[in-house]
Amino acid sequence: MAARAGVNWGKWAVSGPPLAYLIVFFAAPTLIMALASFRTPGDFGGLAPLVAPDGTLDLNLESYARLAESTAYAEVFLKSVIFAIVTTVACLVLAYPLATLIAQSPRKYRDLLLLLVILPFWSNFLIRIYAWMIILGPNAALARGLNGVLALFGVEPVPLLFSSFAVLVCLVYVHLPFMVLPLYANLEKHDRALLDAAQDLGANAWQRFWRITFPLSLPGVYAGAALVFIPALGIFAIPDILGGPNDTLIGNLIKQQFLETRDWPFGSVLSIVLTVAALALAGLAAWIGRRGSAGAARA
């Protein structure tokens, strides 16, 4: 019995600090925010007292009702989801060949190539976004070259900066490493003999990819998709800096409620809806994925 108690102490000693950290800095704030979503905004921002002067608890659903009043919020949500999906798919399409290349390169170069993938993290996130302002700016070579070509066909010049295009390009750029790394970790473990066997059994290159490599890489695809989709859904800095007036996303809306409008309850409502939506979409994707792989297994 003593030995068993000792093991338990050891377990708590190891898992206790991170658990306490998560409770204090993640679970508690989430609960506070959930509570805030039912409270009344203060007269000068922030929150009105929880206990009203007449001694009753001041909790209501008014902020939730506000969300339902206008379709504008739903449109912003929809736009955010579409941007996040486009970002995820674009990252997947770009990252797959890159991760395959790294996984198949000689072992001695792999660490170097991985280092290059994570190299952008060494400079500040905002600085990298501002760099895109320069790259996409109207006087940069890219815009001049593109508009020069368009002019040949008699097309009006198009602005690259402050557009949905700029937001999407930068979203893909920022999130690409989060797709490459889990995909690489998966592809690197693939057994070369399986592809030899598939080829031996009559599969051409296309069939080998779709029947063997891709299904086996699905755990990496799901991990990468989650790592890209969820942060892309809540991002606000990129549309703030690179987007046009119509590129407000749900992240910008939440930031506005807390920092500019100072309507904390409504900001909390938007945050909770975003969290629930992200969880629901991730759950849906996992469910479709399981059904898909079970179907492949039956085939």
Place this chain on the structure above:
Amino acid sequence: MALLDIQGVTRRFGDFTAVDRVSLAIEAGEFFTLLGPSGCGKTTLLRMIAGFDVPDEGRIDLDGADLADRPPERRPVRTVFQSYALFPHMTVEGNIAFPLQMARVPPAEIPAKVAEALEDVRLSGFGRRMPQELSGGQRQRVAIARALVTHPRVLLLDEPLAALDAKLREEMQIELINLQREVDITFVYVTHDQTEALALSHRIAVMNHGRVEQLDEPSRIYGAPATRFVADFIGQCNLLSGPVVARDGGILTFDVPGVGAVRATAAEGQPDARHGTVALRPEKIRLVADPSEAAAPAGPHGRGAPHGGEARAASFGGDPTHNHVRGHVADLLYMGDVTVYRVETPGGARIEALLANSQSGRAKFFEVGDAVEMSWAVDAGHTIAG
């Protein structure tokens, strides 16, 4: 015409010649084995037949047509890989259906063919399992069923039993022999295990340093090795080498250092060799207690062989049909069914002799140090020139 005709195939990797001008004609319905130590080129040759590697020189014909410009997926050749290489995300049925789907077999016909293949390898009822849920032997059989379901012209097996334990390996050997006879497909089998090769094959090509040392039936490979390498690689073998000192019709007499005069029948086609080796299997040697030692008082371990006239331990004066060599037991290996005795001659040569422990309750006939006499018929060994 041979089914699979390998003509002067060479494959080099940099300075290393993995396969060196190999020519083999493998017949339809044959169980053919490439046997050799690791690095002898047998797997490279197999990969070239499958199409995963391309010869630098020479050609490989199947049914009289050159395979050179056909990639693996377009050759009527299937491989059973050493690691089995079953697709882990597919069921057993899915794995076996895969080559049928690739061959565009109508989906309606696939289940019946899969069931038939499973029956061939005695795995009916396992179709819904995932590969991870099977034992090693079962995975092996799925790999074979998957390779055979499209009825290839040739089945290549790359050390397929290497990962199995000894008992299962023996079982699978018997199953492979039966399966090959049933499906009547040419098997080309690669192994480094000589007992496996002897047990399974119709013919064996023994390879070393990228070349075929000997191509023959198992009994000939074992009984009449063509080279010292083959004699040494296949089973235990005493190699008694020396110059030819006398010639009497078909019988050669060799002067073997440490042993003395050894008489052996000359091999065919080597009538005037100056130097040769007698390859003598341990089980061909008869081992008895030394009759002269038994009579005369000797040291406790029978050492101290008399000097002078008896320095040459071998004598055949009185027996024209047998060689007789005296010595004492230097060490012995008790294997259960047999005991291997290593006998040291007075001249310092060591010869292995094997005795079946057929008498119950008796583990061994001799102890270390016992004086013994070995004898073998002059035609018991096989003579190799050089």
